[in-house]
Amino acid sequence: xxxxxxxxxxxxxxxxxxxxxxxxxxxxxxxxxxxxxxxxxxxxxxxxxxxxxxxxxxxxxxxxxxxxxxxxxxxxxxxxxxxxxxxxxxxxxxxxxxxxxxxxxxxxxxxxxxxxxxxxxxxxx
Numbered sequence: 001x002x003x004x005x006x007x008x009x010x011x012x013x014x015x016x017x018x019x020x021x022x023x024x025x026x027x028x029x030x031x032x033x034x035x036x037x038x039x040x041x042x043x044x045x046x047x048x049x050x051x052x053x054x055x056x057x058x059x060x061x062x063x064x065x066x067x068x069x070x071x072x073x074x075x076x077x078x079x080x081x082x083x084x085x086x087x088x089x090x091x092x093x094x095x096x097x098x099x100x101x102x103x104x105x106x107x108x109x110x111x112x113x114x115x116x117x118x119x120x121x122x123x124x125x
Contacts, residue, residue: 004030004046004076004113012105013044013113015098025050025092027122028115030100031073036087044100045073045083046116051092054123057085064089071096076116 015032019025025047035041049055049072054065066072070089075081084090103109 010106011103011109013100014102014104016101017098019099020096023092025071025096025099026115027053027124028117030113032097032100033073033090034095034097036090036095039095042097043073045075045081048072048074048084048118049122050124052124056121058121059085074118 013030019029025031027047027050029047030044031047032042032044035043049066051066051068051070053072054063055072056063064072066089069091071092072084072089074083074085090096100113102112
């Protein structure tokens with residue numbers, strides 16, 4: 001999730017799980033989820049689209065609708081990110097583990113993680 005969070009530099013984040021009980025996730029949130037192809041592995045990506053949304057996939061100009069119970073996630077560093085463009089929509093109920101709210105380490109990076117959205121690619125329901 002570089003540049004938002006750089007795990008290679010030992011940066012750590014606070015993950016809030018209450019959002020899962022009320023399905024309180026929003027477009028632009030950074031989320032933690034289990035990899036669809038290997039449920040033992042956790043990933044952190046930005047939530048781009050919610051169930052029912054239409055999204056334009058820039059690499060092939062494809063427009064896709066996100067199925068019910070799923071969401072679309074992408075890394076902030078799109079050129080090297082393995083995300084929904086590679087493995088498709090993620091089950092938002094079964095695989096989601098929480099929302100990243102703050103960077104908590106190292107001390108000079110402590111702060112809130114902002115919501116960000118790519119412009120012009122999402123057509124909300």
